[in-house]
Amino acid sequence: MEKALPAYNSSWRHILFGFEGRCNRRDYCFKYCLPLILFIVAVITYKINAPRPEVPIHETPIGKVVLLFLQLLTTWMFIAVGKKRCQDMEKSPGFLVYSVVPIFNIYCLCVLAFKSGTPGPNKYGLPYGKTSTE
Structure with a gap:
């Protein structure tokens, strides 16, 4: 008996924190930028509200923790x-290891952002918009 393929789950929690299933190009590009924006906003917010703005964020104990x-x-x-x-x-998923190699990381980002996924079901689940294999 075949195991049922999981349906595409586009919830924020699943996309950003889960490791199972698939992620289409739109979700990848949009939700890949979210951590970057979160990081930048947090650092700017900390810097604006820092008790001593002249001290770099990484030199304060709370800044290191943040x-x-x-x-x-x-x-x-x-x-x-x-x-x-x-x-x-x-x-x-081992392909992600190449994203830490300088120059090759640009290639990895382009492949992940622009190459289309498998059009039908694959061993990781159903594509975006599909609810069954029929």
Whole structure:
């Protein structure tokens, strides 16, 4: 008996924090930018409200904690979204390892952002807009 393929889940929580299923190009591009915006807004907000604005954020104890938390959170989001995007194209999620290599990371970003995914169901689930394999 075949295992039922999971339907496409476009919820924010699933796309940004889950590791199963697929992610189409639109969701990838839109939700890939969200962690970057979150990080930038948090740093600017901290800098504006800092008790001593002349001290760089990474030199204050609370700034170190805030930056570490934000870096861990955004890294988790990048990996989750990237893994699902690789699965949409039936690539190994190991493809994301190349995104840390200088110059090759530009190629990886272009492939993930512009290459279309598998048009029908694949071993990771159904494509966007499909609710069954029929």
